[in-house]
Amino acid sequence: LNKRQSDFSRSGKPIRGLYCLTSEEHSRGRSNIEVVKAIINAGVKIIQYREKEKKMLEKYNECVQIRELTKRAGVTFIVDDDVDLAMLVKADGIHLGQDDLPVEKVRELVGSEMIIGLSTHSPEQAQDAVRRGADYIGVGPIYRTYTKKDVCEPVGLEYLDYVVKSINIPFVAIGGIKESNMDEVISRGAKCVAMVTEIVGAENIEQKILNIRHKLGESV
Ligand code: TZP
Ligand code: MG
DSSP, X not given: OOSSSOSBOTTSOBOOEEEEEOOGGGSTTOOHHHHHHHHHHTTOOEEEEOOSSSOHHHHHHHHHHHHHHHHHHTOXXXXXXXXXXXXXXXXXXXXXXXXXXXXHHHHHHHOSSSEEEEEEOSHHHHHHHHHXXXXXXXXXXXXXOSSSTTOOOOOOHHHHHHHHHHXXXXXXXXXXXXXXXXXXXXXXXXXXXXXXXXXXXXXXXXXXXXXXXXXXXXXX
């Protein structure tokens, strides 16, 4: 076991396995709540609420429901972008991008218990995230993806290799990851993989997740 690289965030919650994100526009007409219920039923332990286009009130109402569902199931609930929303609904974590508020300033607001994740795209950003006190980093986009509107070019597997070797906080590989290509990422050392369209766009979400969890070596 690589002792430097823990799967646990400082809050004690593991950042490991399949990490699912919402995206209602890719959900085949199903609501976020419906999709989240299926994701929880299939045994996923981390869910991020990510909706770039919705009004704050709609986001709040959805997050209140998702908080209730995830709490009951012991699922870690992370909110993208909105620190106020994450705090109001008592989410377990907040996920920030490079253009969002600085991690150390958000820490002043949310305290030591809340998980802070930060998206990174280079070794410099990864080191910076550790210095600033992020609990985990996002690493991606690994492959080309059209899910994210302002997405940058794929970072390449070399950046993933760098993180596996040199960064000692948990990380989440993201971007274009599917059941069909996840082996490449796992075999390079990723313990946590994030997927958007592969899950929310699946015809049968629960079956898709069971296939993926099986590939991750989880007993399903
Ligand atoms: N951050 C980097 S890539 C991405 C995010 C939110 C979108 C990934 O979506 P998909 O559908 O899993 O490629
Ligand atoms: Mg953001």
